Amino acid sequence: MAPRQYWLLKSEPSEFSIDDLRARPDQTEPWDGVRNYQARNFLRDRIKAGDEALFYHSGKEPAVVGIVTVVRPGYSDHTAWDPKSKHFDPRSTPEAPVWFMVDVRLNEVFETPLTLTELRKMPELESMMLLRKGVRLSVQPVSPEEFQAIVSRARLPGLSIQDDSS
DNA sequence: GCCAACGTTGGC
DNA sequence: GCCAACGTTGGC
Numbered sequence: 001m002a003p004r005q006y007w008l009l010k011s012e013p014s015e016f017s018i019d020d021l022r023a024r025p026d027q028t029e030p031w032d033g034v035r036n037y038q039a040r041n042f043l044r045d046r047i048k049a050g051d052e053a054l055f056y057h058s059g060k061e062p063a064v065v066g067i068v069t070v071v072r073p074g075y076s077d078h079t080a081w082d083p084k085s086k087h088f089d090p091r092s093t094p095e096a097p098v099w100f101m102v103d104v105r106l107n108e109v110f111e112t113p114l115t116l117t118e119l120r121k122m123p124e125l126e127s128m129m130l131l132r133k134g135v136r137l138s139v140q141p142v143s144p145e146e147f148q149a150i151v152s153r154a155r156l157p158g159l160s161i162q163d164d165s166s
Numbered sequence: 167g168c169c170a171a172c173g174t175t176g177g178c
Numbered sequence: 179g180c181c182a183a184c185g186t187t188g189g190c
Contacts, residue, residue, distance in 0.1 A: 012188085036173075058188055116189080134171050136187050 006147040007042070007053035008130055009068065009104070010138040018055050018065045018109055027106035028071060032079045033087040035099060039139035044074040044100040046141075053104065054142060054150060056130070063113035064150055072103035114154040124149040 009031060011017065021029055034040060047053075051070040057063055076097030079085040092098035119125055129140045142150075 010188095062189070136172065136189095138187090 002048060005048065005051045006142040006144055007047060007051060008056050008140045008142050009053045010056045010058050012059050013057045017057065021106050022109060028103055030101045030103050032077050032101040034101065034138060035087060036138065039137055040100055042139045043102055047073055047102050049073050052107065062116035064154065065113045066109040067107040068104040069107045070102050071105045074100040074102055077101040110154040114150060122149060122153065
């Protein structure tokens with residue numbers, strides 16, 4: 001079997017959050033709506049069942065919030081040919097799909113999200129794609145070392161001092 | 167809310 | 179094929 005690969009999947013939580021995934025039946029959901037060719041190529045050609053991905057929230061509180069497992073590799077993203085979908089793209093048809101998605105299942109929700117600020121402080125992540133200036137790919141490869149470093153760090157107890165004052 | 171960096175579109 | 183204009187992403 002091919003070695004497991006690691007990825008990072010980015011989502012604006014108001015669009016789709018890890019809590020949304022947690023609430024899904026089977027905690028499984030298609031990762032749809034990706035409309036960038038480079039990201040599409042990863043979804044279509046590279047991501048395999050059994051691969052693991054960091055779930056990243058972009059936006060107000062940018063952070064890695066958990067881990068998902070890919071349970072179904074690339075298949076056509078049918079939201080592209082639904083005129084009512086906000087991701088509708090008439091160039092894509094069932095006969096000749098342009099856009100692809102994978103199915104992911106929730107694997108772990110970090111007790112404390114590992115914020116972008118924290119990620120930037122980790123020397124192991126010096127060359128991580130996510131942290132490179134100008135990179136805004138929503139589907140990116142992550143090296144096994146980077147994945148391991150992030151997961152280990154996120155699981156550390158007392159990652160952040162909780163501010164309970166109110 | 168701002169704006170830098172990107173990706174895409176379309177005129178030529 | 180070039181590139182300006184535009185829309186989007188996403189951190190700050």
